[in-house]
Amino acid sequence: xxxxxxxxxCFVGCSFCGFGRGPAAPDAYSLSFEEVVRRAREAWxxxxxxxxxxxxxxxxxxxxxxxxxxxxxxxxxxAMHVHAFSPMEMDYGVLKTGIPLRxxxxxxxxxxxxxxxxxxxxxxxxxVRKELSPNKLPVRRWVEIITAAHxxxxxxxxxxxxxxVEEPADWVRHILLLRSIxxxxxxxxxxxxxxxxxxxxxxxxxxxxxxxxxxxEHLRVHALSRVLLHRAIPNLQVSWVKLGxxxxxxxxxxxxxxxxxxLMEENISKAAGATFGEYVSPEQxxxxxxxxxxxxxxxxxxxxxxxVFEKHEDDPQxxxxxxxxxxxxxHAGYTEGAY
Numbered sequence: 001x002x003x004x005x006x007x008x009x010c011f012v013g014c015s016f017c018g019f020g021r022g023p024a025a026p027d028a029y030s031l032s033f034e035e036v037v038r039r040a041r042e043a044w045x046x047x048x049x050x051x052x053x054x055x056x057x058x059x060x061x062x063x064x065x066x067x068x069x070x071x072x073x074x075x076x077x078x079a080m081h082v083h084a085f086s087p088m089e090m091d092y093g094v095l096k097t098g099i100p101l102r103x104x105x106x107x108x109x110x111x112x113x114x115x116x117x118x119x120x121x122x123x124x125x126x127x128v129r130k131e132l133s134p135n136k137l138p139v140r141r142w143v144e145i146i147t148a149a150h151x152x153x154x155x156x157x158x159x160x161x162x163x164x165v166e167e168p169a170d171w172v173r174h175i176l177l178l179r180s181i182x183x184x185x186x187x188x189x190x191x192x193x194x195x196x197x198x199x200x201x202x203x204x205x206x207x208x209x210x211x212x213x214x215x216x217e218h219l220r221v222h223a224l225s226r227v228l229l230h231r232a233i234p235n236l237q238v239s240w241v242k243l244g245x246x247x248x249x250x251x252x253x254x255x256x257x258x259x260x261x262x263l264m265e266e267n268i269s270k271a272a273g274a275t276f277g278e279y280v281s282p283e284q285x286x287x288x289x290x291x292x293x294x295x296x297x298x299x300x301x302x303x304x305x306x307x308v309f310e311k312h313e314d315d316p317q318x319x320x321x322x323x324x325x326x327x328x329x330x331h332a333g334y335t336e337g338a339y
Contacts, residue, residue: 001050001083001261001301002043006031006069010056012088014133015207016122016164018200020056030058033072044077050301053084054117063096067111074112081114081301087145088120091137101145105152115301116149118158118188123166124174131165132203143181150187155302158188158233162221163196163213164203171221175228182232189302190235190258193221195242218247219254226255235303240280249292258299259285286315 007030010020021028031039040051051073062068066085073082085093085108094104122132124139137145149156158178162171175191182188198204198212213221225236237258240248248259286296286309297308309315 001052002039002048003052003054004031004036004039006036006053006055007058008056009058011059012057012133012135014136015203016132016161016196016201016209018197023058023060033069036069037072037076040073040080041077044080049079050081050083050114052117053082054086054089054119057089057092061092061096063093063098065096066090066093067107070108070111070113078112082112083115083117083301084113086117086119087142088137090116090145090149091141102148102152105145105149105154109152109154113154115189116146116154116156118146118156121159121174122161123170124160124177125166125170128166128170131207139177143177146187147181147185150181150185155187155189157190157192158182159192159194160221160225161194161196163217164198164209165207168220171224172228175225179229179232182229188233190237191225191229191233192237192239192260193218193225194239197242215247215250218243218251222251222256223254245288249288252289252294253292259289283315286312 005019007028008019008021009023009025009028009030010017012020014020036053043051053069053073066089070082070084073080090101090105090108093099093108094101097104099107120136121142122129122136124142126139129136129139146156146158160171160174160178178188178191195213195218196203196209198209201209203209204211222236222238229236235258236256237260238248238251238256240260243251248256252259282298289296290312295308295310298306300306
């Protein structure tokens with residue numbers, strides 16, 4: 001897959017984010033539809049089957065921007081799976097257009113939206129969310145948007161950001177809320193715990209957050225997630241761009257079963273201070289997975305296993321290295337699991 005963050009201009013002002021910029025900032029950017037489509041087409045030509053599209057929230061965003069961007073991608077590459085627009089972005093689209101939520105989601109599905117990132121969740125507790133970002137949508141609205149998407153047949157991921165101002169009890173409540181949604185809808189494809197990257201954030205510098213999670217905390221979160229979610233959400237993904245390889249492999253032994261994508265660059269975590277967001281080849285992923293006695297497999301966005309690599313001899317020949325295009329994107333050849 002390939003992540004394309006179409007703008008870093010954002011008015012929301014989340015204290016944990018190092019990515020967002022004001023419209024007059026010297027490093028603010030917004031990609032044209034043509035540039036987004038060009039990057040999506042390049043990804044397709046190099047074997048990617050999914051693009052993940054997210055961005056900041058500019059005040060002057062056109063009401064039908066998300067629809068029109070989706071339409072442009074699907075018109076150019078009809079078979080590309082578009083995984084796009086967080087619940088926060090969907091809520092903004094509803095606000096800007098005045099279209100009721102379900103009608104808006106139905107419109108996006110009709111235009112070719114394949115799935116939705118379950119981001120903008122952070123911690124699903126309004127007390128904590130007010131500390132993190134007073135302008136973020138409340139828990140009730142996040143749940144409403146996710147549930148409506150599932151009921152309309154649009155799958156989503158689910159996430160939790162930990163290692164900042166929350167307590168372990170918040171992890172439990174968050175995960176149990178996701179489990180209750182999943183038992184009603186069955187629409188979550190995976191759960192991705194996201195360790196807080198603190199270095200370049202206001203939340204750490206001025207907001208009293210701790211400096212991210214320690215190794216044992218990463219292990220506890222992933223183990224707890226596996227125990228509480230069990231078969232409700234069977235796929236538990238590590239975020240290697242936040243954890244690094246050593247901790248990610250340890251988390252694969254603590255309950256996780258998915259290594260995530262072979263990222264070329266990762267700009268949102270990198271802007272907050274992460275140091276692991278560089279391209280890692282499928283060959284390297286398979287080698288790392290085998291060091292812990294797991295069998296690597298290639299999967300689709302919705303966790304359909306495409307190929308299992310039982311032995312090293314099953315591995316395809318190394319593909320050409322992907323080109324680095326810009327610092328404002330993530331490029332992954334495909335997604336690697338550990339089953």
